[in-house]
Amino acid sequence: LAITLMDTSTDKDPDVQEQIYSSLCFMGETAMVEVLESCDSYLRQNKLSTTHRTIILRAMETIVRENLSKLNKDTAKMVILLASNEMTKSKGLAVAFGICSAHHLDDTLEKLSEFLKSDIMKKHVNFFNLFKDRADGDLEKIKSALILCYGYVAVYAPTELVLPRIESDILRNVFLYFHTKVLGIKVEPKVQCSSLPANLLSSLCSAIHYARKIRAERGPRGRAVGGGYITWWGQMRC
Missing domain, CATH: 1.25.40 (Serine Threonine Protein Phosphatase 5, Tetratricopeptide repeat)
Incomplete structure (x- = not known):
């Protein structure tokens, strides 16, 4: 599911991008390790633009910040x-x-x-x-x-x-x-x-x-x- 969400991160609609960010953060609350690993794997794509990477990195930042104890x-x-x-x-x-x-x-x-x-x-x-x-x-x-x-x-x-x-x-x-x-x-x-x-x-x-x-x-x-x-x-x- 996380990979599917990230595949849609290329959508330039700000509302769609914000929804992707929110969804990744929500999943990170209950499956932090799995979501972070999926994000890390996805970011290894060489052709992924900086704009699209930003959404995923922003979600990772929030997940780490809010789940430090885990x-x-x-x-x-x-x-x-x-x-x-x-x-x-x-x-x-x-x-x-x-x-x-x-x-x-x-x-x-x-x-x-x-x-x-x-x-x-x-x-x-x-x-x-x-x-x-x-x-x-x-x-x-x-x-x-x-x-x-x-x-x-x-x-x-x-x-x-x-x-x-x-x-x-x-x-x-x-x-x-x-x-x-x-x-x-x-x-x-x-x-x-x-x-x-x-x-x-x-x-x-x-x-x-x-x-x-x-x-x-x-x-x-x-x-x-x-x-x-x-x-x-x-x-x-x-």
Whole structure:
């Protein structure tokens, strides 16, 4: 049924498109995994236009946002990988994690942390070691998508809750899992920041910019975190 609905997404009538979106979201409430998997499979069509993809991606964003507690590790992995494969087209999926954090910050950070600790990251690293050229592309896409998710968490989560987590969870995971190496030796990110791939560096800078902006807009409460918070920003030359 989900596939049939998506087949009609090529209809240019706004009312039809809105009905498709609503129907997919409705089915996602009772069959979240199945609907998300169907959407993911459908989006693999190369000839599907951006306009039509938008309807499906929008529905996926809503389903993820409203059913975060039901999101298992495998489904979260699928959504994050989709976001990494279509960074510009599926930006909404990263936004969904940010919106979730507005009311479920702990759960959202836990889901992202679970993915970072999952076998998928290790498998990609080991596999790409055999194909070094590909490593520079695909693995960095995944990293960039994850950092983009963290960036939107910094935007949407309540200031008083997210600021204490910037160092302990967000930047800690960014620096711990997205380190660079020189001759097999780990190098501190503050030293190697300028050597990171452009897309990874751009996403990291966006995350920092968003957090800074929100802290400034919401007033002096952002200063309660202490000197360590300011020090982290001072180390980043973005």
